[in-house]
Amino acid sequence: MIMRELQDAHPVRRAVVRTLALVEDGVYVGLGILLSGSAVVLLVAGAIIFVQALMAGSLVGRMVELLDQILLVLLVIELLYTVQVSFREHGLVAEPFLVVALIAVVRRILVLTAEMPKLPQATESVFRHAILELGLLSVLVLVGSLVLLQRSRRPAKP
Numbered sequence: 001m002i003m004r005e006l007q008d009a010h011p012v013r014r015a016v017v018r019t020l021a022l023v024e025d026g027v028y029v030g031l032g033i034l035l036s037g038s039a040v041v042l043l044v045a046g047a048i049i050f051v052q053a054l055m056a057g058s059l060v061g062r063m064v065e066l067l068d069q070i071l072l073v074l075l076v077i078e079l080l081y082t083v084q085v086s087f088r089e090h091g092l093v094a095e096p097f098l099v100v101a102l103i104a105v106v107r108r109i110l111v112l113t114a115e116m117p118k119l120p121q122a123t124e125s126v127f128r129h130a131i132l133e134l135g136l137l138s139v140l141v142l143v144g145s146l147v148l149l150q151r152s153r154r155p156a157k158p
Helices: 002-008 011-056 063-089 094-121 124-153
Strands: none
């Protein structure tokens, strides 16, 4: 229907729409290149952290840092997938954004949990704030997971 409307449109309107679509595609390609490069750099940095920790015998002590790095790579890859889907569909799809949000929340939960042993030395308000943030993030993960599960169980529309 949109293609029919575009065919019936004034030539200037068609040219503007085509130009904007080309700009949109160019921006998506640029984002894809930047995200791909970032993912490779983050993956190499994660590998370096892993090898250094393994050689120093401190892998267990640096596991949170390594997991944080791995989740950051995963987050960038999911953003790249979101760009790919947006490029292919010429529109936004909600599920990839939900996955990115879940990864970001889990990443923050990991960092906050790793910092918890240091918090009892802080003031009571800082500790309360951290506990509140951890609770809210946990609820967000549960709600986000439920939303994703419900969407994935829906039958595909023909």
